[in-house]
């Protein structure tokens with residue numbers, strides 16, 4: 001009918017269809033491409049935990065509240081994307097430790113920004129001690145939302161920043177572990 005009438009097909013019919021979130025990785029926009037890898041809250045919570053030094057599956061579950069299926073799916077995706085690597089620490093059954101790759105560690109500034117934004121805008125009292133105190137080990141300067149140290153100008157990385165939990169946040173994390181049935185103490189550094 002289109003041909004016989006001599007009409008030209010509207011170009012919208014030929015335009016690539018946006019089929020869903022997973023296809024966002026096809027765009028040239030780097031922000032959309034990043035979000036196709038790390039754009040849900042579960043994944044960013046996992047990145048947070050990995051930066052805190054959490055390595056084990058059950059500890060991720062305890063601290064994030066994710067179901068085992070969801071956690072497994074997200075970890076697999078992050079491994080496929082080269083953000084996370086896993087190494088076995090036990091046979092029968094095989095159990096794995098998870099760590100960030102260099103690509104994963106490069107998300108550190110994203111976490112610093114989220115932390116800074118959350119402290120400013122997400123209902124935390126200014127009088128309250130920060131949940132996590134971060135210090136640049138190179139100069140002892142306090143770490144805020146900036147990707148470089150505001151005291152000495154050095155680029156901040158997970159390796160040159162030490163983190164310590166406030167008493168209340170450490171208690172919250174311990175409570176999460178014990179509620180989940182983990183007896184282990186909460187780690188208190190990010191390296």
Ligand SMILES: [Zn+2]
Nearest residue numbers: 136139149152
């Ligand atoms: Zn510094």
